[in-house]
Amino acid sequence: MSGGAHTGSILTIDLDAVAANYQTLRDISGSAEVAAVVKANAYGLGVDRVAPVLNDAGCRTFFVANIAEAYELRSLIPPAEIHVLDGLMGQPPERFVARNLRPVLNTPDEIETWRSVSAESDRPLPADIQIDTGMARLGLTADEAETLLARPDWNREMAIDCLISHLACADEPGNPMNARQRDAFAKLMPRFEARRASLSASSGMFLGEDFHFDLTRAGVALYGVNPTPDTANPMAQVIQIQGEILQVRFVDTPQTVGYGATHRVTRPSKIATIPIGYADGYPRSLGNTGIAVIGGRKVPVVGRVSMDLTTVDVTDVPDELARPGALVDLLGPGNDLDDTAARAGTIGYEILTRLGSRFERRYIENGNAGPA
Numbered sequence: 001m002s003g004g005a006h007t008g009s010i011l012t013i014d015l016d017a018v019a020a021n022y023q024t025l026r027d028i029s030g031s032a033e034v035a036a037v038v039k040a041n042a043y044g045l046g047v048d049r050v051a052p053v054l055n056d057a058g059c060r061t062f063f064v065a066n067i068a069e070a071y072e073l074r075s076l077i078p079p080a081e082i083h084v085l086d087g088l089m090g091q092p093p094e095r096f097v098a099r100n101l102r103p104v105l106n107t108p109d110e111i112e113t114w115r116s117v118s119a120e121s122d123r124p125l126p127a128d129i130q131i132d133t134g135m136a137r138l139g140l141t142a143d144e145a146e147t148l149l150a151r152p153d154w155n156r157e158m159a160i161d162c163l164i165s166h167l168a169c170a171d172e173p174g175n176p177m178n179a180r181q182r183d184a185f186a187k188l189m190p191r192f193e194a195r196r197a198s199l200s201a202s203s204g205m206f207l208g209e210d211f212h213f214d215l216t217r218a219g220v221a222l223y224g225v226n227p228t229p230d231t232a233n234p235m236a237q238v239i240q241i242q243g244e245i246l247q248v249r250f251v252d253t254p255q256t257v258g259y260g261a262t263h264r265v266t267r268p269s270k271i272a273t274i275p276i277g278y279a280d281g282y283p284r285s286l287g288n289t290g291i292a293v294i295g296g297r298k299v300p301v302v303g304r305v306s307m308d309l310t311t312v313d314v315t316d317v318p319d320e321l322a323r324p325g326a327l328v329d330l331l332g333p334g335n336d337l338d339d340t341a342a343r344a345g346t347i348g349y350e351i352l353t354r355l356g357s358r359f360e361r362r363y364i365e366n367g368n369a370g371p372a
């Protein structure tokens with residue numbers, strides 16, 4: 001944010017926690033390499049800040065969604081190994097070759113395109129292949145895989161790096177689909193003669209060693225979301241959202257608060273107004289449902305969340321804490337990312353990737369907090 005500008009809303013991103021989370025994931029991964037998924041601007045947290053920290057933490061392999069993200073990452077970390085999940089996307093393959101990017105080939109046509117460009121190159125060009133074992137989203141179907149493998153020369157002159165698939169229900173350890181997908185993947189794996197195999201993202205890594213294969217693709221767990229929703233979160237919290245109280249208003253019955261008059265006070269009350277709303281990514285569904293924390297005390301969000309403002313009931317908070325200029329946590333210790341997402345009827349992924357551009361972003365790095 002430029003000098004002098006002030007929005008009264010602060011998003012603190014703890015890069016030390018991201019590095020610690022990378023280490024935690026490595027610790028549970030045994031001999032498998034842990035790649036970092038930094039698509040969507042590192043899940044909204046700023047790829048320009050997050051990717052170098054992961055690189056310093058020892059991460060050498062990165063996944064992004066598309067070639068635009070790959071170009072940005074290449075300029076941030078020149079030696080990174082970069083895989084592009086959405087594949088060639090109709091782009092000339094030379095664009096991938098020129099920047100040493102590894103597309104995840106998702107269709108027989110993409111494989112053929114890559115094979116022909118690889119054949120013209122002075123060395124076999126590495127790319128990944130995705131097979132669909134249950135997502136019905138991207139990758140070769142079982143029939144397409146069989147047809148391809150029936151051709152003896154299908155992979156001539158190209159270097160298959162990773163064989164990839166993606167689990168549909170990894171956050172439900174008891175779901176039989178996990179083992180079905182793993183077994184289908186393991187069965188096809190040797191037939192592709194890929195250098196490496198990669199099945200699991202954040203939650204899959206916690207399903208056990210037989211889900212790790214050679215390379216895991218960690219996204220949301222790096223950013224603090226609980227990859228094991230039924231048990232305590234093994235990851236460190238990464239983000240905190242704070243807003244400065246603009247006004248404290250005294251209201252009594254029969255007054256109401258906010259659009260639609262959805263909150264009716266039942267006693268003499270103090271309502272604090274905070275300059276964060278759904279335009280900042282604070283979900284509108286948290287109206288009358290969200291929790292804020294002020295001076296270590298939990299207080300309810302009352303009334304609807306509006307575009308720029310949210311109102312909280314601070315009746316039980318001493319005046320010296322609930323005063324204009326004081327900071328209120330809309331997300332932080334006591335109302336963490338998973339908790340806030342659950343109250344909003346969504347998932348931590350969506351909260352992270354919808355964080356708005358108005359926050360003053362502060363990054364904590366090596367124990368020091370500083371502006372973006």
Ligand SMILES: Cc1ncc(COP(=O)(O)O)c(C=O)c1O
Pocket residue numbers: 037085166200201202203217218219220221
């Ligand atoms: C193919 C693929 N691999 C890995 C990931 C990372 O998943 P997570 O954020 O759950 O770790 C994603 C996320 O959408 C994905 O689509």
